[in-house]
Amino acid sequence: MNENHIEHYPVVIIGGGQAGLSASYHLRQQGIAHLVLEKNRAMHAWESQRWDNFCLVTPNWQCDLPGHPYSGDDPDGFMKKDEILAYLAGFRAKVDPPIREGVTVRRVGPRTDGGFLVATSAGDVSADQVVVASGGYHEPIIPRLAERLPASIAQIHSAEYRNADQLPAGEVLVVGSGQSGAQIAEDLHLAGRKVHLAVGNAPRCARFYRGRDVVTWLADMGYYDMPVEQHPLREGVRDNTNHYVTGRDGGRDIDLRKFALEGMQLYGLLRDYEEGRLLFAPDLRSSLDEADRTYNGINAAIDKHIAEAGIEAPPPSVYTPVWEPASERESLDLASSAITSIVWCIGYRPDFRWLDAPVFNGAGHPQHRRGITAREGIYFLGLPWLHTWGSGRFGSVGRDAAFIVDHIAARLTRAGQDSAA
Incomplete structure (x- = not known):
């Protein structure tokens, strides 16, 4: 197709989640024409990839999308799934984005004039600049060992999990103890299912400490505003697993040791399947201990903040284990188990295979500085730690979007000045 005879936009946004619509909001504020492309429906992941009892793990007051702060009557609570969907529907209505849903982007590549050609399932468009706001969670990971498991074992990814009743009768193995794994294990446990949990290296934190939500303390301490360049791990922090905690039933800690006391079976990292046996690493004790060290370390940082600021608060405390594994169980015969x-x-x-641009590192992850890449006109938005710890949250994605849109506007102004000269 002749590149001069297709629809053209100054900016094309790929992804219609909260990041893409935040960018659309700020582009509208600056009067910049644009198009949003979304392969499913706007905000679809919150409805289609969350379980029935899902709720936020950060307090409602942190929900502050552009022009759409939380306005409910429970700022310190945690919105449930239907409330989150209603909040996001209200945001979309306010933004009123120029969006095309059900459109898959197949390739973004350079145009001969220096812009970009965006090939989609509904035809091609061109753009001067492209904002990639599709996030970084594209392909659910299921290990290849799953192919060798008996056909009688039902297997789903966390994105497909809805509730305990969708699984066949019997016991359930949950693999992974990050936010989703820990919360799904709890959901099944509370539903009365016998749960086996293969624990990973995810850290944990307290829900409440010394009279306040830990998130509130950390916000006051500036943790959510710390740029990635100032973090001790620098860009390496982007590979960290999120802390597990829950907002369920008003919010509480998730303590895997307590689950073990209540009958949940804990194992170390699942590493293989051989001759009918699941094999686990002998690292359960060390994983639990490391999670507790993080938990106590965060609380100790809060203690220091309280002392230095002279804040009146309830006395400090240190978590001590309520359960210890008697031994490391390194295998489980799947056939004889329930x-x-x-x-x-x-x-x-x-999965960014559709983006034909030299903006990735050796691991296939985007290289950028606050969302701006070395390729003029290509931006990323909505990634964890794009700029700060808050970048992947409702509270800070709008700030990141505003920064990128300011850069876009400046580039368009320069381009206009150059063409007029």
Whole structure:
């Protein structure tokens, strides 16, 4: 197709989630014409990839999308799934984005004039600049060992999990103890299912400490505003697993040791399947201990903040284990167990194969500085730690979007000045 005879936009946004619509909001504020392309429906992941009892793990007051702050009557509570969907529907209505849903982007590549050609399932468009706001959670990860498991074992990814009743009768193995794994294990446990949990290296934190939500303390301490360049791990922090905690029933800690006391079976990292046996690493004790060290370390940082600021608060405390593994169970005969289903909670991998631009590192992850890449006109938005810890949350994605849109506007102004000269 002749590149001069297709629809053209100054900016095309790929992805219609909260990141893409935040960018659309700020582009509208600056009067910049644009198009949003979404392969499913706007905000679809919150409805289609969350379980029935899902709720936020950060307080409602942190929900502050552009022009759409939380306005409910429970700022310190945690919105449930239907409330989150209603909040996001209200945001979309306010933004009123120029969006095309059900459109898959197949390729973004350079145009001969220096812009970009965006090939989609509904035809091609061109753009001067492209904002990639599709996130980094594209392909659910299920290990290849799953192919060798008996056909009688039902297997789903956390993105497909809705509730305990969708799984066949019997015991359930949950693999992974990050936010989704820990919360899904709890959901099944509370539903009365016998749960086996293969624990990973995810850290944990307290829900409440010394009279306040830990998130509120950390916000006051500036943790959510710390740029990635100032973090001790620098860009390496982007590979960290999120802390597990829950907002369920008003919010509480998730303590895997307590679950063990209540009958949940804990194992170390699942590493293989051989001759009918699941094999686990002998690292359960060390994983639990490390999670507790993080928990106590965060609380100690809060203690220091309280002392330095002279804040009156309830006395400090240190978590002490309520359960210890008697031994490391390194194998489980699957056939003789009562396990009938497995929920894989080991995350997602990014898939940016459709983006033909030299903006990726050796691991296939985007290289950028606050969302701006070395390729003029290509931006990323909505990734974890794009700029700060808050970048992947409702509270800070709008700030990141405003920064990128300011850069876009400046570039368009320069281009206009150059063409007029």
